[in-house]
Amino acid sequence: METYYKPEDLKKFSGITEWQKKLGDKFFEYYGAVFEEGALTKREKSLIALAVAHTVQCPYCIDAYTGDLLNQGVDEEQMMEAVHVAGAIRGGASLAHGVQMMNQVKEKLM
Amino acid sequence: MPGSLQKQNHPLASAKGQIELLNDNDSIGIPLFEHKLNEFGLDPLKPTGIDILQINVGKMCNQVCAHCHVDAGPDRKEIMTRETMQQCLEALAGTNISTIDLTGGAPEMNPHFRWFVEKLSQLEKQIIVRCNLTIILAHPRYNDLPGFFKKHKINVVSSLPYFNARRTDAQRGEGVFDKSVKALRMLNAAGYGKGNPAWKLDLVYNPAGAFLPGDQTSLENQFKRKLAEYDIVFDDLFSITNLPISRFLEYLVKTEKYEDYMTEMVNAFNPTAAANAMCRNTVSIGWDGYMYDCDFNQMLELKLNDASKHIKDFNLETLASREIIVNQHCFGCAAGAGSSCGGATT
Ligand code: SF4
Ligand code: SF4
Secondary structure, three states, X not given: OOOOOOHHHHHHXXXXXXXXXXXXXXXXXXXXXXXXXXXXXXXXXXXXXXXXXXXXXXXHHHHHHHHHHHHOOOOHHHHHHHXXXXXXXXXXXXXXXXXXXXXXXXXXXX | OOOOOOOOOOHHHOHHHHHHHHHOOHHHOOOOHHHHHHHOOOOOOOOOOXXXXXXXXXXXXXXXXXXXXXXXEOOOOOEOOHHHHXXXXXHHOOOXXXXXXXXXXXXXXXXXXXXXHHHHHOOOOEEEEEOOOOHHHHOHHHOOHHHHHHHOOOEEEEEOOOOOHHHHHHXXXXXXXXXXXXXXXXXXXXXXXXXXXXXXXXXXXXXXXXXXXXXXXXXXXXXXXXXXXXXXXXXXXXXXXXXXXXXXXHXXXXXXXXXXXXXXXXXXXXXXXXXXXXXXXXXXXXXXXXXXXXXXXXXXXXXXXXOOOEHHHOOHHHHHOOOOOOOHHHHHHHEOOOOXXXXXXX
């Protein structure tokens, strides 16, 4: 089936260096450093990545970090809670802008 | 699980069917394990010494786990006889093999199991029993196993693929998690899992699907934390990779994950893990007394590459200089941090 996103394209990600090697290499070096164990554990970083992946709705990142979290032994409840964090922030961001709408309405009405 | 593959007359029930599939590496675009070893100067793989004798006392089991590399189950009748056990005892006497590792099936279902353990314990070697936990509750005659293990200072090694029922039961069968929790509490009550080296209780984690295990220490920490919620303690956690053999191989093929899984293992090839493969210090004995490089080779019927092929002809000297028979399933032992019956190898 022809789709916009092909699962096998995830494996080609590193190929982005082909047309801009310097920037691509810098990105991957940075990416690797970000996910190293630091003040946050590898696990915590992967859970954040999963939540962000759902926010930016990147199917590649969702697949990659679901797999990574399974490898790390993270359970289903923890993964779903991370997705809810993404959902809450997204929903919250919309609703918080409701204040903006309310301000506008109040300003415009008598 | 509809019974063992053998019971279903499944083509992957035979060692031949499995080897044919594994050997067709070209069609899935992966290299030969042997070539990979060669690349790192490890071919042929040879023993470093023989420290562990792993004895598979039979394929009969009270469970029919979806990933079982033995294709064990209640319908399997292959059981080690007392005569073969006697041959094992004779082979062991006077050697400096330090550890005897009893496995199955459920080794406790062999009618000579207790007799064998009693005889083995007179040799004053470390004895491991791979206990699937649920056997302790399977019948009243097994309820006293924790006490029996304790008496003989057995190192109990038990599979618990996950700290929740969903993943454990999906792999090992409905209700297995709850029964395992009960059995672990019985072992704890007998003094197991509390840091005393005489009564060591280790758990085995293996992924409940087509993925590789992560870092063993971090998994152990998670297991300790989560199982504490059930008032369960244990000593070490061994993380083990599922090798593409028997029922796990059938699962990979059936779910169309075989190619991806093999590729994932090849990509994770770690020469240090390959160099530390357990076959380098272990000999595995089958229920009928034939010898193999490991329990996996046993299930693939890859008999030892040595003049002595049966326990009755056990010869430490020739065994120690044999060449280990490898095949594509060996990628599982060499992936990532490595995998053995004692967990990660690096
Ligand atoms: S994995 Fe172990 S407990 Fe499960 S069927 Fe196989 S031998 Fe039995
Ligand atoms: S599968 Fe057996 S022979 Fe192959 S590397 Fe692992 S322990 Fe050695």
